Amino acid sequence: xxxxxxxxxxxxxxxxxxxxxxxxxxxxxxxxxxxxxxxxxxxxxxxxxxxxxxxxxxxxxxxxxxxxxxxxxxxxxxxxxxxxxxxxxxxxxxxxxxxxxxxxxxxxxxxxxxxxxxxxxxxxxxxxxxxxxxxxxxxxxxxxxxxxxxxxxxxxxxxxxxxxxxxxxxxxxxxxxxxxxxxxxxxxxxxxxxxxxxxxxxxxxxxxxxxxxxxxxxxxxxxxxxxxxxxxxxxxxxxxxxxxxxxxxxxxxxxxxxxxxxxxxxxxxxxxxxxxxxxxxxxxxxxxxxxxxxxxxxxxxxxxxxxxxxxxxxxxxxxxxxxxxxxxxxxxxxxxxxxxx
Amino acid sequence: xxxxxxxxxxxxxxxxxxxxxxxxxxxxxxxxxxxxxxxxxxxxxxxxxxxxxxxxxxxxxxxxxxxxxxxxxxxxxxxxxxxxxxxxxxxxxxxxxxxxxxxxxxxxxxxxxxxxxxxxxxxxxxxxxxxxxxxxxxxxxxxxxxxxxxxxxxxxxxxxxxxxxxxxxxxxxxxxxxxxxxxxxxxxxxxxxxxxxxxxxxxxxxxxxxxxxxxxxxxxxxxxxxxxxxxxxxxxxxxxxxxxxxxxxxxxxxxxxxxxxxxxxxxxxxxxxxxxxxxxxxxxxxxxxxxxxxxxxxxxxxxxxxxxxxxxxxxxxxxxxxxxxxxxxxxxxxxxxxxxx
Numbered sequence: 245x246x247x248x249x250x251x252x253x254x255x256x257x258x259x260x261x262x263x264x265x266x267x268x269x270x271x272x273x274x275x276x277x278x279x280x281x282x283x284x285x286x287x288x289x290x291x292x293x294x295x296x297x298x299x300x301x302x303x304x305x306x307x308x309x310x311x312x313x314x315x316x317x318x319x320x321x322x323x324x325x326x327x328x329x330x331x332x333x334x335x336x337x338x339x340x341x342x343x344x345x346x347x348x349x350x351x352x353x354x355x356x357x358x359x360x361x362x363x364x365x366x367x368x369x370x371x372x373x374x375x376x377x378x379x380x381x382x383x384x385x386x387x388x389x390x391x392x393x394x395x396x397x398x399x400x401x402x403x404x405x406x407x408x409x410x411x412x413x414x415x416x417x418x419x420x421x422x423x424x425x426x427x428x429x430x431x432x433x434x435x436x437x438x439x440x441x442x443x444x445x446x447x448x449x450x451x452x453x454x455x456x457x458x459x460x461x462x463x464x465x466x467x468x469x470x471x472x473x474x475x476x477x478x479x480x481x482x483x484x485x486x487x488x489x490x491x492x493x494x495x496x497x498x499x500x501x502x503x504x505x506x507x508x509x510x511x512x513x514x515x516x517x518x519x520x521x522x523x524x525x526x527x528x529x530x531x532x533x534x535x536x537x538x539x540x541x542x543x544x545x546x547x548x549x550x551x552x553x554x555x556x557x558x559x560x561x562x563x564x565x566x567x568x569x570x571x572x573x574x575x576x577x578x579x580x581x582x583x584x585x
Numbered sequence: 586x587x588x589x590x591x592x593x594x595x596x597x598x599x600x601x602x603x604x605x606x607x608x609x610x611x612x613x614x615x616x617x618x619x620x621x622x623x624x625x626x627x628x629x630x631x632x633x634x635x636x637x638x639x640x641x642x643x644x645x646x647x648x649x650x651x652x653x654x655x656x657x658x659x660x661x662x663x664x665x666x667x668x669x670x671x672x673x674x675x676x677x678x679x680x681x682x683x684x685x686x687x688x689x690x691x692x693x694x695x696x697x698x699x700x701x702x703x704x705x706x707x708x709x710x711x712x713x714x715x716x717x718x719x720x721x722x723x724x725x726x727x728x729x730x731x732x733x734x735x736x737x738x739x740x741x742x743x744x745x746x747x748x749x750x751x752x753x754x755x756x757x758x759x760x761x762x763x764x765x766x767x768x769x770x771x772x773x774x775x776x777x778x779x780x781x782x783x784x785x786x787x788x789x790x791x792x793x794x795x796x797x798x799x800x801x802x803x804x805x806x807x808x809x810x811x812x813x814x815x816x817x818x819x820x821x822x823x824x825x826x827x828x829x830x831x832x833x834x835x836x837x838x839x840x841x842x843x844x845x846x847x848x849x850x851x852x853x854x855x856x857x858x859x860x861x862x863x864x865x866x867x868x869x870x871x872x873x874x875x876x877x878x879x880x881x882x883x884x885x886x887x888x889x890x891x892x893x894x895x896x897x898x899x900x901x902x903x904x905x906x907x908x909x910x911x912x913x914x915x916x917x918x919x920x921x922x923x924x925x926x
Contacts, residue, residue: 247913251809253768253780254761258809259909266813266912268852268920322901322909335787337808393900401899410900418905420595427594439594446676467678468592468599472607511609520904551903558742559734559751560663562892563861564759568600568663571607572588579609 246323246342256419259322259342285350285406300369313373314350321346329415345381345413349373355406360505367498377411379487382526387413389421389525397516400553417525432543440545441482453573455580461500465573472554472571475504478547486523486546506585508552516553587664587683597760600663600683626691626747641710654714655691662687670756686722686754690714696747701846708839718752720828723867728754730762730866738857741894758866773884781886782823794914796921802841806914813895813912816845819888827864827887847926849893857894
């Protein structure tokens with residue numbers, strides 16, 4: 245059973261994946277090899293993954309070719325779906341069982357196409373699978389947050405080349421999300437305005453950091469970008485929850501996301517990247533405690549963070565939490581705007 | 586002039602290094618090449634670096650061969666030493682000039698020896714250079730924190746193979762340090778005990794995570810290690826400030842640090858790694874505000890964090906601030922203890 249452990253000084257949870265305990269020699273192998281043989285995400289190899297959790301397909305049999313988007317449990321899950329949390333002290337430390345969900349969203353049967361190479365309909369199907377899985381897992385009272393993320397390229401942590409996203413449901417609110425939630429709530433408490441709406445308004449007004457904008461969505465390089473060519477995508481109008489998007493909104497989002505990913509791909513010669521979807525946490529869907537009034541619908545604004553992985557984390561970043569970004573976001577946005585897509 | 590920019594949602598500062606603005610094509614080059622010609626840190630190439638700030642040498646001329654440890658400004662500094670902070674608003678954002686120090690500590694003239702391959706006397710000289718530079722830079726009222734760190738191996742962000750450490754003095758307390766300071770103060774306020782002393786006592790008592798211990802120092806794999814084979818080193822007895830260590834203490838630290846680094850090197854086949862020294866911040870040396878009583882001497886405990894870089898950061902880590910560690914720290918500590926040094 246994997247274990248969640250709490251660091252009392254950094255106030256941070258860590259997943260100790262006790263079931264695949266690694267010996268020093270395992271890391272030597274990891275550094276020396278890279279390739280793999282048969283792709284478990286291609287048509288005909290469905291038996292190489294655990295059985296599908298949810299799938300979009302036109303009539304073909306389960307766990308057989310013919311699917312369009314396919315969701316399976318991660319074969320090497322960081323967290324386990326079965327069991328109770330068993331929160332406990334360990335001396336002065338804190339632990340709980342590593343309960344959660346860890347799923348793989350196989351985006352297309354096409355091994356060699358990246359997400360932005362798919363048709364708009366195909367991309368919209370992937371996005372609607374994100375929505376469906378988020379909404380389903382939120383019903384599990386053990387989970388506080390559902391994160392959808394995508395690793396593209398081995399430098400970004402992808403162990404398989406076939407296009408896929410992942411999803412992790414966690415039994416605690418992750419620290420990065422908690423800091424964002426807290427900032428948004430503080431801002432709303434002081435001003436009765438959404439901090440993301442304020443930022444979007446300023447970005448659209450100054451325009452120097454905008455990468456793409458249409459009637460529904462805007463993407464920009466954040467003022468304090470950690471990484472070169474970092475991009476944040478958000479709905480222009482206030483919307484706290486990715487889960488409420490209807491199919492028409494997802495079709496419009498597919499068009500916007502494809503444009504942004506193509507701009508990054510063409511500007512930077514198909515770079516490795518991560519993206520992470522920060523939607524509302526699960527807890528607001530549960531009955532509120534008496535006397536506790538949540539403003540999450542008013543203070544939170546869902547967004548997607550896209551991080552091209554062009555620089556390396558080193559001792560300075562680990563020791564400080566600061567980042568050194570060699571490309572001003574205004575320059576990055578100009579390059580991304582000017583490339584032809 | 587580099588610029589410090591504040592992210593209002595993540596409450597994090599970022600250094601935008603405006604002077605070496607990078608175009609997309611620069612990153613393509615970075616991914617394709619790696620090597621370099623003449624090493625600027627070797628004897629005879631002293632002219633390739635800016636003039637030395639401080640040096641240990643026996644009588645030879647400045648900026649010429651014959652030195653033992655040599656400190657020079659970073660040729661491509663993330664922060665500039667000259668100027669005023671000029672704190673200002675930028676719309677709803679916050680910025681200040683990128684003022685600070687960024688120095689390189691060239692540890693030895695031997696290009697091919699890593700730090701633990703040096704003699705104990707040589708390692709102690711490097712440590713005393715850390716102490717001297719920290720104490721000197723703390724006198725500059727513009728700086729809040731001085732971080733010494735070391736990147737070893739290109740996967741850990743080292744751009745040069747010649748053994749060296751770096752030092753950055755920042756005009757704001759870095760977020761990672763601020764969280765640790767806050768945790769330490771909260772613990773002390775509640776219990777009148779140092780949180781690090783409590784942790785060290787528990788680690789020595791359970792012993793399963795201890796890597797090395799002698800009369801003065803202890804190194805252990807933290808209970809909630811983020812990374813496989815992560816190690817924290819600290820003095821056994823309460824000591825808030827690395828800057829107060831005398832030469833005898835530094836000689837003992839050299840022996841302990843060499844042992845720990847050799848255990849990591851031999852267990853993991855000379856892995857890339859970072860280490861970061863978290864000593865007391867600079868502000869406690871300044872006159873205290875009326876009515877403000879600092880407990881930093883009582884609540885803080887200096888320590889060195891050593892991070893072998895065996896796994897990659899991916900979307901999950903970026904999106905949550907959580908980490909997935911495939912090697913339980915108890916297993917890592919056992920491997921590190923059992924290797925012969």
